[in-house]
Amino acid sequence: MDVERVFHMKAGNGEASYAQNSSLQKKSMESLKHILIKSAIDFYTSEAPQTLTIADLGCSCGPNTFAMVKRIIEGICKSCCEMSSTLPDFMVFLNDLPTNDFNSVFVGVPEFVEEMKDCSGASVFLAGVPGSFYGRLFPSCSLHFVCSLHSVHWLSQVPPGLLDQQGKSINKETMYITHRSPTAVVESYFNQFQRDFSLFLKSRSEELINGGRMALAMSSRKSIDCFDKNTTLLWDLLAQSFALLVSQDLVEQEKVESYNVPFYAPSPAEIEDEVEKEGSFSIDYIEPYEFSSSSGNAENDAAIITMAVRAIQESMITYHFGGGEIIEPLFQIYKGLLTEAIKKDEVKSTHLVVVLRKLP
Numbered sequence: 505m506d507v508e509r510v511f512h513m514k515a516g517n518g519e520a521s522y523a524q525n526s527s528l529q530k531k532s533m534e535s536l537k538h539i540l541i542k543s544a545i546d547f548y549t550s551e552a553p554q555t556l557t558i559a560d561l562g563c564s565c566g567p568n569t570f571a572m573v574k575r576i577i578e579g580i581c582k583s584c585c586e587m588s589s590t591l592p593d594f595m596v597f598l599n600d601l602p603t604n605d606f607n608s609v610f611v612g613v614p615e616f617v618e619e620m621k622d623c624s625g626a627s628v629f630l631a632g633v634p635g636s637f638y639g640r641l642f643p644s645c646s647l648h649f650v651c652s653l654h655s656v657h658w659l660s661q662v663p664p665g666l667l668d669q670q671g672k673s674i675n676k677e678t679m680y681i682t683h684r685s686p687t688a689v690v691e692s693y694f695n696q697f698q699r700d701f702s703l704f705l706k707s708r709s710e711e712l713i714n715g716g717r718m719a720l721a722m723s724s725r726k727s728i729d730c731f732d733k734n735t736t737l738l739w740d741l742l743a744q745s746f747a748l749l750v751s752q753d754l755v756e757q758e759k760v761e762s763y764n765v766p767f768y769a770p771s772p773a774e775i776e777d778e779v780e781k782e783g784s785f786s787i788d789y790i791e792p793y794e795f796s797s798s799s800g801n802a803e804n805d806a807a808i809i810t811m812a813v814r815a816i817q818e819s820m821i822t823y824h825f826g827g828g829e830i831i832e833p834l835f836q837i838y839k840g841l842l843t844e845a846i847k848k849d850e851v852k853s854t855h856l857v858v859v860l861r862k863l864p
């Protein structure tokens with residue numbers, strides 16, 4: 505499956521576009537933001553360039569698009585104010601796949617620029633950069649700070665190797681990894697992660713100046729155990745929802761069996777290994793964080809998580825199944841299963857925060 509084509513395809517009524525439904529992402533970003541902001545401030549206070557060049561990779565379109573960049577700029581302005589030093593200009597590049605709705609992002613730019621000027625006194629200049637972060641996006645040595653939130657766990661493609669020679673799925677029971685998946689499935693996912701993440705590091709190493717920082721937050725596993733329930737449960741529940749649709753003859757079993765997601769939640773050790781192999785970065789910080797849906801209202805939490813999963817999955821499912829008719833019943837079932845899982849306190853997720861420093 506060509507991820508680029510399906511990430512932003514508007515499905516059916518477009519109800520669950522990423523723009524409106526990113527509250528799950530927002531919740532976790534709130535808790536992680538201080539590490540990312542601190543790494544940007546650390547860089548600025550040590551290097552103090554006249555213009556600070558920031559790239560946000562996988563910015564999406566919607567309420568969260570400017571959120572991270574806003575906090576970074578505010579953090580740096582506050583620190584300049586405390587040190588009574590002049591503010592830098594900020595050059596911000598917002599990157600996502602070419603199919604992202606950049607028009608809706610650009611519409612919000614003048615207001616954002618004005619807000620930054622009014623609140624922090626900062627001069628902010630913005631540009632959109634459509635393209636895959638698995639490859640070069642910027643000129644050599646042109647960036648000071650790169651951040652990416654909830655994006656690098658998306659692979660460049662569904663790993664090859666999940667189909668047998670007859671083109672039939674070898675990963676029949678779920679769309680990711682489950683404890684019943686054949687070893688070949690686990691290996692295919694891991695190999696794709698290695699290829700993608702090493703290319704990601706290589707590309708950024710050419711684009712960042714020496715001493716530049718890169719702060720990433722992504723889905724992760726706490727340990728080397730690839731069947732970590734925190735990363736597999738949401739996919740397992742989706743597989744169960746599909747199975748119910750199959751039992752009602754609403755969708756073909758074979759189509760469900762061949763549906764796999766281009767996703768991989770690496771362990772901290774897997775990230776460390778790739779960073780070491782690539783050789784251009786040192787690790788300033790690496791820490792997994794666990795979140796649980798704990799508002800006390802299982803129905804509400806399930807609705808929020810369902811919207812977030814649907815926002816990303818809707819276009820992929822529509823593409824694979826050739827239409828969006830199953831989306832509504834599928835996610836109704838999903839929400840029900842999720843509510844029960846939340847009541848049993850089973851729904852947790854792990855996010856990894858990694859801060860890298862470009863070596864000279």
Ligand code: SAH
Pocket residue numbers: 511522526529530533561562563564565568569599600601604635636637638652653654655658659660
């Ligand atoms: N950073 C935002 C959005 C995260 S959703 C937030 O925290 O809310 C993940 C985003 O990553 C999507 O918009 C998706 O299009 C983008 N993405 C996935 N793979 C990508 C790639 N290879 N290159 C650039 N963007 C990608």
